[in-house]
Amino acid sequence: MTDFGATGSHPHELRRGRSLFDLDDRTRRRNRSEGAFRWLGIGAIALSMVFIVILLGTIVARGLPAFTQTTITIEVPLDAAVLDPNGTGDPEVIRSVLTFGYAPLIERGLAGTVAATGVETELTSSQLPQLLSPGVAATLRDMVAADPSLVGQTVQVEALASGRADGYLKGRVTRESLARDTNLSPAHLDVLDALVEQDLARRAFNWDFILGADASESRPEEAGIGVAMIGSFYMMLTVLLLALPIGVAASIYLEEFAPQNRLTDLIEVNISNLAAVPSIVFGILGLAAFIQFAHLPQSAPLVGGLVLTLMTLPTIIISTRAALKAVPPSIRDAALGVGASKMQSVFHHVLPLAMPGILTGLIIGLAQALGETAPLLLIGMVGFIASNPPDGFIDGFVSPNSAMPAQIYEWAKRADPAYYERAWGGIIVLLLFLLVMNVLAVLLRRRFERRW
Amino acid sequence: MFDNRISERRTMTNEIKIRAEGVDVYYGDNHAIKDVSVDISDKMVTAFIGPSGCGKSTFLRCINRMNDTVASARVDGTILLDGEDIYDKRVDPVQLRARVGMVFQKPNPFPKSIYDNVAYGPKIHGMAKNRAELDEIVEKALKRAALWGEVKDRLAAPGTGLSGGQQQRLCIARAVATEPEVLLMDEPCSALDPIATAQVEELIDELRQDYSVVIVTHSMQQAARVSQRTAFFHLGHLVEFDETDRIFTNPTDPRTESYISGRIG
């Protein structure tokens, strides 16, 4: 210390005489704040993980019950006096009986079944059917219409329990919650308990939820996501058929052929901005351009697919360009060197090598499109109950349908808690699809990952 | 080849500042430094030379435990600073680095003002009680780095706006502002033009008055110009360590001679 800082109290002077082995107070303090900061980071990660666990936990806990459904086994006398009063045996006459005609039969059957269990109840036989879905009559009618010879016999039916009765077995409905409910009373639950004891009411895996169609507001127990799944399938097919060729062509142009000019800049700016435009705006575009202007049908998966194609194109173009960029220039040079044209070098050499990367990006784009809801609301893919799968393959593109996320939204809007269960169940199905797609993308990336 | 001034000063002191004994460094499976022992004197410039990849920078980074920030690095052996093992469990690398400063290959001023660049170290180490003291420290450090005259009117300007040579002197000012005892310099002139290099070399010679300076360089001329002791590294081994003029005029090891005469490296 020749020319400055020679004051005896200077920290530097203190330091110079000190052993490295004892920490001064300031270092201790600094280490404490270091630790605190690190804990802040750990806290942020932990909090995010807690959110994930709560979210996924909620989905699983609330959604799994949708995959089972309660049925009550009843013996229904298919009384010929009701179904075929004149004894004609004519299938046409039998088919003409409305579901109202079956209601008393079901009532009788259920009353008989309950009486057989020996449980005492103050409920009249006309109140008992509240345990069953209003859809049972239609099911029974379809059964008889398919086989008129059943008339006059007594058939055993696995009748769907009503949403609330089902909810009781799943723990969603309690005796207290029924106090303000006119649809079911605690007395019903006593009956139900007795039926469960004798294994006449039981929960079974609910294929109808996965394969079936949506049902009306009063019959949550019958609603399924199958038809919406078909709608989603057609939309994804549209996106795949349009976005893959267009996205790849646009990327090839921008990455391999585009000259440095204003037009190219304009395209690039447009792509990066479109990637950040809110999805609802694409819905407005779809409504104005495809439905108002081009008069395409409302609620058609084709229109949904078109909107989702426009929405996912930027994502797909960005990832495809990255995949093309990852192919080293030496490959292009090698092809050009043996006399291939630029176009040939791209299509014969660069594109095949970039394909795994392109497909990975495509799958991720499709996954994004599959979960998108907002634009579908505007082109009429909610509020519509498609009760049947489409008639033919081509018909599937244009016949009105819903889509999985739109169906979930529709259920979420219905006030009945039984529909919340359906919505969470639908989310499980949707997330399973997304999981499969993402795993596929990861595997593809791993399998074909290449170090140049 | 030698400046007379440098030769005159060589006799000033010979107190050992840093003693390394049997140091081995591994990066994962790569054995980068093999059994290196060396004594570095106080108030003297020690140069590490050798072909690239010989481990000279790696060894330099061991002296202030910068290798701690590389997850795969492992250091065996002992390095003593004033007789205390810097790899002892009780040593806080943060406190160590306040005493062993470092200047890097590429000038790396922080994206802050010139003033804040220099004041950064003193601030985190609590060296100034008030603004006036801090101003004083900054001014002294900039003067020490022979930069004061060029920047005194624009202390609030960003440090990244200076020229390459000025940036490197700013980094040196930043390092000396914390008043270290040892200054490690990792090829400090490799990114500079000849004029800036000359300025920095002159500065290094000045700094020798107060610090023990260790400089890694791939330029033998530079080692000869600024250092009093030179260590020659080759493939992770310390081949030869001696007075600089001995190494350059009369090396004992044939490998040193080959390197000096330009046959390897």
Next chain:
Amino acid sequence: MPIFWLILAVLAIAVAGFLGARHRALSLAGADRRSLHSLPNYYGWSAAIAAMLPAFAMLALWVVLQPIFLNMRAAPLLEMDAGGAAALAMADVRRVANGLALGLSSGVLTPDQVASITPEEVRSTLGAIGVALGSEVSPQTLAAAEVYRAGQSAGTAAMSVVVLALAVAGAAWIWLRTRPETRARNGVERVMRYALLSAALIAILTTLGIVLSLIFNTVKFFGLYPADEFLFGLTWSPSFGGGSTLGFVPLLWGTLYISFVALIVAVPIGLLAAIYLSEYATSRVRSIAKPALEILAGIPTIVYGLFALVTVGPFLLDIFGAGGVLGVSWMRGATAVMTAGLVMGIMLIPFVSSLSDDIINAVPQAMRDGSYGLGATQSETIRQVILPAALPGIVGAILLAASRAIGETMIVVLGAGAAAQLSMNPFDAMTTVTAKIVSQLTGDADFSSPEALVAFALGMTLFVITLALNVFALWIVRRYREQYE
């Protein structure tokens, strides 16, 4: 389906052209195939392209222009002023015309019957072949329909002839010009290049489509509702019966308030998570935490919406509502700014953290080394060197997150409520621009009413706000990256 058959015919001509030109090139080259300039298939492709390109272009043009032309011919016969009613009447004309054409083609009607049909008979006749008409047909409509139908059948016939002629001419022209030295490949590749370019132009077309559909309908809306009352109105109370007050300010307020709450949640957590992952975490922690955060990012927004509605809302109500844990009654219903904001914040955590992660990693290692070399601790280095260095990029990331929050729809539709109000209480239900776009455009809205058209004006403001935020944010981030490249 004449167009379908026409397309097939053109394709058949293209195939013939392909084979013909390919064969001609090969036979002209004779034994020496190397004298061909291009591979044989390119000669074939030239002919196929020459057959298809002009034919399909003409077909598309014709399909678009013919109805416009026929409208111009038929509309004067209706003796109506142009406007909404005339457009509806023209729709009737088209339906009658199509019905008559269907009757003819299916053989139910003879040309004589069509010529002599009276307005009174039309509805029942067409009803019999499955074309339902809403009302009786006026003589003017029938006359216009007859003109329309006649024009249509003549036009379609002419179209078929012209398109087929173009296809044949194109293929034949190339076939005649095919010589071994013809640069067939260059021609084909030029066409391919334009095809690639037109795929890239779809990006511009999409933007143009968005802008046009927004502007067109917004202008229509401002024709029905004063712009200043929309932009500065403090009340939002639409009623589909008319007499709505459509003030934008409460919606903007709700949007900004919810986005603000979301950012308050997402920015600190996302930023700290990114810092921890990039500066502190061991590679094992990183390999678990990063994919986990990606899970959060991959969950569709409808899931978050339901989570807000069914789980978070009631949970908050139990705490802040009347009779809740805290004994305060700040919250009246499960849907509120807080509900939507919190959930949206969770949704944005991975977005903020992955953007910040990229940005923090772009700060050169030399900065960290410089700081550690001076004896700074890791947190001092982060707070005093890395974060200030990364600040512009982080600001950009936050702006991008803000734009996401403002444009987010499903969470607010389900979690924020439907009441538009100007309140400071974060536990009040409020609504947003996006939620109102959904509510105004779903259901059986009449697209010419201000209540429906206002959604386009809302979409316009949403588009402008998010676009400005994005452009600005991307500009900041790009400048930031260039600084370290």
